[in-house]
Amino acid sequence: MKNLFILTGPVHTGKTTRLMHWAATQKNIDGIFQPVIDDKRFIYHIASRTLRQLETNETRDVTMIGKFKFSNQTFGWAKKNLTDCINKELEWLVIDEVGPLELEGRGLEPAITKIFIERENFHGKLLCVVRDKILDNFVGRYNLINQYELFFP
Numbered sequence: 001m002k003n004l005f006i007l008t009g010p011v012h013t014g015k016t017t018r019l020m021h022w023a024a025t026q027k028n029i030d031g032i033f034q035p036v037i038d039d040k041r042f043i044y045h046i047a048s049r050t051l052r053q054l055e056t057n058e059t060r061d062v063t064m065i066g067k068f069k070f071s072n073q074t075f076g077w078a079k080k081n082l083t084d085c086i087n088k089e090l091e092w093l094v095i096d097e098v099g100p101l102e103l104e105g106r107g108l109e110p111a112i113t114k115i116f117i118e119r120e121n122f123h124g125k126l127l128c129v130v131r132d133k134i135l136d137n138f139v140g141r142y143n144l145i146n147q148y149e150l151f152f153p
Contacts, residue, residue: 004119004144005127005151008135015129016096022153023094030085031094032078041070043078046094052077065101079111086115090124097129103141116142127151
């Protein structure tokens with residue numbers, strides 16, 4: 001039985017919103033969401049119900065991609081929360097989202113790779129959000145061919 005699920009779709013089509021509504025009905029769930037609030041991206045840690053701003057106007061200690069600047073401090077906090085989940089007895093571990101930064105080895109990396117490496121020891125289900133345009137690159141980068149099911153909340 002596969003324990004990896006992927007929610008995919010185009011950018012700005014409500015993937016995170018649908019997932020957050022679904023997650024509110026679940027028990028024993030942890031991980032992160034990346035909602036956009038007032039045109040800024042945030043990271044929300046599910047277990048602690050903590051929200052931190054990811055997208056920033058700062059110029060120091062940031063990761064840039066295109067016109068966007070993201071706080072490395074917030075990424076560090078999110079990576080720690082995600083890697084801590086590996087040792088928990090969870091029903092679901094949510095990673096919203098694995099995007100272009102992660103495919104370049106930045107953003108939430110190396111936490112994503114660590115989770116995939118240790119996935120065999122994780123007894124819950126892993127749910128990743130991935131844009132449809134990069135799904136094939138995601139599957140190839142993490143060597144996940146025939147190892148996942150699509151998820152429809």
